[in-house]
Amino acid sequence: MVASIQAAVAHLARLATPLSAAAFETVAAARKAAGVRLDKHAGPSTPAPLFHPPDLAAAAGAPALAPALATAFGITSATPVQAQGIPLMLAGREVLAVAPTGSGKTLAYGLPLLVRAALARREGALGGRGGGVTGVVLAPTRELVEQIGDVLTRAVGARFLFAGGRGDAGKLLALRTLLASGGLAPPALVFVETQARATAVLAELAAAAAACPAASRLTMDVLHGGRPQAERSAAVRRYRTGEVSVLVATDVLGRGLDCPATRTVLSFDAPSSPAAYVHRMGRTGRCGGVAGTAITLFTEADGPGLGRLATVAAAGGATIPDWMRALGGGGGGSRARERVTRPVWRRSLTAGPRRPTLRPVVDGGESSEDAADA
Numbered sequence: 001m002v003a004s005i006q007a008a009v010a011h012l013a014r015l016a017t018p019l020s021a022a023a024f025e026t027v028a029a030a031r032k033a034a035g036v037r038l039d040k041h042a043g044p045s046t047p048a049p050l051f052h053p054p055d056l057a058a059a060a061g062a063p064a065l066a067p068a069l070a071t072a073f074g075i076t077s078a079t080p081v082q083a084q085g086i087p088l089m090l091a092g093r094e095v096l097a098v099a100p101t102g103s104g105k106t107l108a109y110g111l112p113l114l115v116r117a118a119l120a121r122r123e124g125a126l127g128g129r130g131g132g133v134t135g136v137v138l139a140p141t142r143e144l145v146e147q148i149g150d151v152l153t154r155a156v157g158a159r160f161l162f163a164g165g166r167g168d169a170g171k172l173l174a175l176r177t178l179l180a181s182g183g184l185a186p187p188a189l190v191f192v193e194t195q196a197r198a199t200a201v202l203a204e205l206a207a208a209a210a211a212c213p214a215a216s217r218l219t220m221d222v223l224h225g226g227r228p229q230a231e232r233s234a235a236v237r238r239y240r241t242g243e244v245s246v247l248v249a250t251d252v253l254g255r256g257l258d259c260p261a262t263r264t265v266l267s268f269d270a271p272s273s274p275a276a277y278v279h280r281m282g283r284t285g286r287c288g289g290v291a292g293t294a295i296t297l298f299t300e301a302d303g304p305g306l307g308r309l310a311t312v313a314a315a316g317g318a319t320i321p322d323w324m325r326a327l328g329g330g331g332g333g334s335r336a337r338e339r340v341t342r343p344v345w346r347r348s349l350t351a352g353p354r355r356p357t358l359r360p361v362v363d364g365g366e367s368s369e370d371a372a373d374a
């Protein structure tokens with residue numbers, strides 16, 4: 001979103017250029033007219049308020065921002081808290097804003113966060129390409145955090161993953177967020193460790209999809225050794241033909257699945273060994289076909305084996321942040337993670353109705369080719 005880092009840095013530096021006495025008077029009058037009051041630390045080098053969206057966009061070094069704001073929110077003029085708050089935060093000031101309810105504080109805080117995060121990423125301040133947390137949004141409730149995420153996503157078309165909660169509840173929330181943001185591009189394979197968890201995750205996915213317009217067209221099924229052979233074969237066939245767009249599978253059954261169209265491989269449970277990791281990832285990007293995305297969800301419970309997974313991922317070109325290596329016991333521990341066999345835990349998660357009605361996507365089926373090793 002930032003056109004060029006040099007342009008952006010130059011713009012940000014200009015924001016803090018001290019004003020002449022005359023210009024300062026003009027700016028003070030503009031603040032007064034808009035009802036903007038600054039604390040006693042404000043002075044000539046305090047960035048001026050910018051009410052015109054193209055000026056704000058230029059200050060951010062992101063010209064495309066103005067039309068994006070107009071299209072996404074119908075914004076033709078910044079509100080006072082935005083006009084003053086955004087330049088201040090772009091210039092690196094800490095801001096504690098008090099403004100009426102409904103006055104646009106979300107974008108006032110959110111846009112500078114996005115711009116500075118984009119800059120930090122470009123500068124490599126976050127540990128190289130693609131890696132690292134670039135910003136943190138804290139709000140009193142999960143719903144509010146999600147709402148803020150939606151606003152920021154609409155503003156710049158960025159993709160966010162806001163996950164609250166710990167353990168399985170956090171993973172389920174991440175799953176829901178991925179669904180809502182289109183991050184689970186079909187066809188998608190979702191890996192779990194046990195049959196019971198496969199069934200539970202399917203139910204959660206179906207409930208979340210039903211509550212989310214962006215995902216309402218997804219069709220889902222499950223592949224595990226507890227299902228009759230004919231059903232398993234039918235599930236595989238329907239996944240291959242595109243009739244089923246998300247297939248939740250246990251390791252044993254999903255591992256050998258050859259469907260070149262697979263675009264996303266999501267490990268709901270982190271793989272228990274590097275071999276399992278490689279097998280799962282190999283379900284996508286097959287034979288130079290469609291480019292795929294592999295996503296692994298993990299919690300502290302997945303920790304012991306993560307170091308070894310990180311080593312494999314790093315060998316494949318992925319950037320592994322230090323904190324992840326630390327979580328995995330120093331990056332090379334030999335102890336495989338204990339198999340996750342507990343039921344999916346969702347105590348306080350509100351992804352959708354608790355007992356979703358699943359549309360049956362299974363028929364009588366015929367061949368048994370892929371499910372022999374259940």
Ligand SMILES: Nc1ncnc2c1ncn2[C@@H]1O[C@H](COP(=O)(O)OP(=O)(O)OP(=O)(O)O)[C@@H](O)[C@H]1O
Binds near residue numbers: 076078100103
């Ligand atoms: N410059 C603007 N012009 C017109 N509408 C705007 C502008 N900025 C934000 N809005 C819209 O105003 C509404 C309120 O914005 P927002 O939720 O950020 O307010 P808030 O100050 O955070 O409110 P609260 O304190 O109640 O949480 C949103 O629908 C948002 O899209």
